[in-house]
Every structure is written in structure tokens, then in C-alpha cells.
Amino acid sequence: MRNVHLTTIWGIPIRINVSLLVLLPVLVYLIAEGDQIGIYASAIDALAPATLEVAPLEEGATPWLIGLAGAVGLFFSVAVHELGHAYAARRYDIGTESITLWIFGGLAALESMPREWHREFWIAVAGPFTSLLLAVVFAGLLQVIPGGLALVLFVVGWLALINVVLAVFNMLPAFPMDGGRVLRALLGRRWSYVTATRIAARIGTIFALFFAVVGVLGGNPLLVLVALFVYVAATTESRTIALEELLRGVLAVDVMDEPARSVAADATLSDVATSLFENRRSEFVVTDDDEIVGLVTLSDLGQVDRSTLETTTVREVMTDEVAHVGLETPAFEVLRAMGRDPLVVVLEDGDPVGTVSRRDLGEIMQLRRELGAPGPFERTAM
Known part of the structure; x- marks a missing residue:
């Protein structure tokens, strides 16, 4: 699928995949529909010193404006998450070819993936850590936003919450998600890189099956898509690493x-x-x-x-x-x-x-x- 260049940060091209155009309206709908605003508002109200009036947020086109702002803010957060990976990689002199925002979130394409366990560990945790920092920033903004700006207050609070969710979800040991790469790094302290990858990939496929079951039973098609992505990516990377090992040292x-x-x-x-x-x-x-x-x-x-x-x-x-x-x-x-x-x-x-x-x-x-x-x-x- 085609990628569209958005901007460049630290010499890294930031791109948007056209698949994002499919997901964006879905996210807007999921944020704006039903009782979602009321559910999120109760959590945001607990974080903000100002009282959040829910009624104005559910009137007219306001829910859709909230959904659009939240969806765009989410992918901004994903881009910052991926920049966290890129920054950590730079500390080990590993460049990032590009960052792509697509239907499954974000992808930082590193020039090479380190096999030293401690390097992969810190590069992997840098993304979720960055998301938590971003959550703290948004939570801090909540403290100074006037209660009269209900829409702004809600979107900023929602982004604070969603960045925590983003960090926690990415730390699930479902290879090749960040938590899965952390798992491989820790396994690499004891076993070879190939064996560590194989174990992490198997655990990743188990999580993929779990996501698929929960997605089907809960009527959540996005979770089913995530399950498919995790399964395919885990098995593909496991095979790729095995091939790379078999060809290591051969010219x-x-x-x-x-x-x-x-x-x-x-x-x-x-x-x-x-x-x-x-x-x-x-x-x-x-x-x-x-x-x-x-x-x-x-x-x-x-x-x-x-x-x-x-x-x-x-x-x-x-x-x-x-x-x-x-x-x-x-x-x-x-x-x-x-x-x-x-x-x-x-x-x-x-x-x-x-x-x-x-x-x-x-x-x-x-x-x-x-x-x-x-x-x-x-x-x-x-």
C-alpha cells in the first residue's frame, strides 16, 4: 500500500499509510458513539481539578468533533511512541529509515535490529516509556485547562488515558509487539537469538489466539485484526531469523x-x-x-x-x-x-x-x- 510523506523529524521521514484512511473513520465512530463519552468523562473528571460537564459533549456534532480530535491525537501519540524507539536506537548508533503510521498503529523501521539483549531491551521499552511520559504531559495540561473548555478538557484527558493504555497494551508479551521484544531480549540472556525468537514467537501466537477469541466474542473487529497481525508478524519474523542464522557468515x-x-x-x-x-x-x-x-x-x-x-x-x-x-x-x-x-x-x-x-x-x-x-x-x- 502507498505511503504519503507527512514530515521529517531528526532526519527520519514520517509517513502515513493509506490504510490509515480506513481506520480513522472507525476510530472516530468508536470514540463518539453510544455511552463512550460518558464512560471516559467519569475517569477524566477524576484527573482534572475542573468539573467536566458531560451533557454539552453529547449534543449535536460535538461527539464527532471529539472523535476526530481524539483519533488524530491518538496517531500523534503513536508517532511520538515510535520516535521513542528511534531515539533509543540512536543511542546505540542505529539509524531509523522511516516511521510509518498505518492501520495497526506505528512502525519504526530500524536500519538493523540489535542482537545484544540489553540493546534490544532498551530500544523496545523506550516506546512504552515515551507513551507514559506523554500521558504525564497530557495529565499536566488537564490541571491548567479551564472547566469551560469542556471539549478541549475531554480530548486532552482522553489522550492522557489512552497513552497509558497504549503503553500497557504494547508491553503485553505478544511478539513482535514491544513486550514481546522485551521478552526476547530477556530470553536472549540465557538462550541463543534464534531460540529466544522462536520462544517469543510461540508466545506471540498464543496471545494472537487469545486476542482473536476475545475479539470475536466481544464483537471487536479491530482486536481480531490485531490478532491476525500478531500471528503473521510473529511467525514471519521467527522464520526470517532462522533463515538469517542459517546464512550467517555466507557471502x-x-x-x-x-x-x-x-x-x-x-x-x-x-x-x-x-x-x-x-x-x-x-x-x-x-x-x-x-x-x-x-x-x-x-x-x-x-x-x-x-x-x-x-x-x-x-x-x-x-x-x-x-x-x-x-x-x-x-x-x-x-x-x-x-x-x-x-x-x-x-x-x-x-x-x-x-x-x-x-x-x-x-x-x-x-x-x-x-x-x-x-x-x-x-x-x-x-
Whole structure:
């Protein structure tokens, strides 16, 4: 989904995902509808020295103004929460690529996730701690807002309460939420990073099931969506960390197939079919005057009528772009660069010297899995 740039703080782009446009009206409705204002008002009245008159807040369009102000204030609070993570990460010289506000709250995309337990611990708790500080700020503002400004008094008080809720909810040990990352950090004091992640992810899926049951029984679709997010994110990160560990210490040069097998862009598909069979490969890099211009695969040939193989050129069916990496690129980064493509090209001084396919990475991961994922890959002269 598309992200819209909002502003930049500390050099960090703050973005809004279009999914937020779906959630914003829902939040406005949840804040404004029914008896919600009366319920929140009783708690706010206990915090504020001024008496909060509820009746004016429930008249006309006022509830909807409160809902809109509260929803916008909530996502402002989420942005500050994520800036707390970013600030803590900066203390460890870890940059933040962006902060995105989306349907599930906020996401601070750190340049790297520290494996040292104490660093992950402090970066994780920084968000909830920032939310608590923000709650204190809003509670302080309540002490000076005149009772006549009922709408302002309510919104500020509601934000004080919701920031406490935000901090407490995020500290639930439901990986990959903040509490789950704190749990992984503490588990990392005793077990390996991979094992700690696996345990935290399993606990996260249990919480996801709990959220789903409560959401369904309580008629809360947002909680069901949170359950889905926690489940998918926990299982995905657990698998990602396991893959990263299997590829740790491996470079592109260690697993690449050399030389880089290529075909000319103007070659016919009949010639390519012959080359694929002779080389027992399912893809070739496409070149034009020694410049890489694309990628052709066996599936590309399968989409062409057999009667036209002699007259159709590679240029007509190839994928126009192919990812490339350097010799010293870590294998896990190679996998990321590959994306949905079947391979990446390995370059040395701008010239293709080999390729790395999913099969190449799969073979090395299978080998290391069977060997118990030993330490850094032992490189030998090629």
C-alpha cells in the first residue's frame, strides 16, 4: 500500500499509510458513539481539578468533533511512541529509515535490529516509556485547562488515558509487539537469538489466539485484526531469523554459480530452449552488447506458443530488470535483493561473474541445517 510523506523529524521521514484512511473513520465512530463519552468523562473528571460537564459533549456534532480530535491525537501519540524507539536506537548508533503510521498503529523501521539483549531491551521499552511520559504531559495540561473548555478538557484527558493504555497494551508479551521484544531480549540472556525468537514467537501466537477469541466474542473487529497481525508478524519474523542464522557468515561469492550464463537479447527462444536443456538450467541472464538487460526463464518460454519459438526473440518475453549484488554481499541480503526473482547477478567491477539462485541458497541452508548451522562459512579459494 502507498505511503504519503507527512514530515521529517531528526532526519527520519514520517509517513502515513493509506490504510490509515480506513481506520480513522472507525476510530472516530468508536470514540463518539453510544455511552463512550460518558464512560471516559467519569475517569477524566477524576484527573482534572475542573468539573467536566458531560451533557454539552453529547449534543449535536460535538461527539464527532471529539472523535476526530481524539483519533488524530491518538496517531500523534503513536508517532511520538515510535520516535521513542528511534531515539533509543540512536543511542546505540542505529539509524531509523522511516516511521510509518498505518492501520495497526506505528512502525519504526530500524536500519538493523540489535542482537545484544540489553540493546534490544532498551530500544523496545523506550516506546512504552515515551507513551507514559506523554500521558504525564497530557495529565499536566488537564490541571491548567479551564472547566469551560469542556471539549478541549475531554480530548486532552482522553489522550492522557489512552497513552497509558497504549503503553500497557504494547508491553503485553505478544511478539513482535514491544513486550514481546522485551521478552526476547530477556530470553536472549540465557538462550541463543534464534531460540529466544522462536520462544517469543510461540508466545506471540498464543496471545494472537487469545486476542482473536476475545475479539470475536466481544464483537471487536479491530482486536481480531490485531490478532491476525500478531500471528503473521510473529511467525514471519521467527522464520526470517532462522533463515538469517542459517546464512550467517555466507557471502555471495561463496554460493554463486560461475560464470554468469547468459543469452543474447536477440536470440530466438528455440536457441534458449536448447541452451536451457544443455546446461540443465531454468533461467538465463539476458545481455545486449555485454550489458545486462534482463532475465529469461523456463516459465517465460512456457507462455509462448511452440510454433513461434523459432521467430520469437528473448527480448520479447524477458523480464526487463534483474537484481545484482557484489561479491562480498551477505547471503541473507542476497535473498532480500532477490525478492520474487529466481536469481540475482553477482558483479565484480561492474562485470557479471556469476549468479545466485534460490536453489543455490536452498542447498547451502539445507547443508547447514543438517550440520547444525555451524559458525561462519569457511571460504576457500575459488
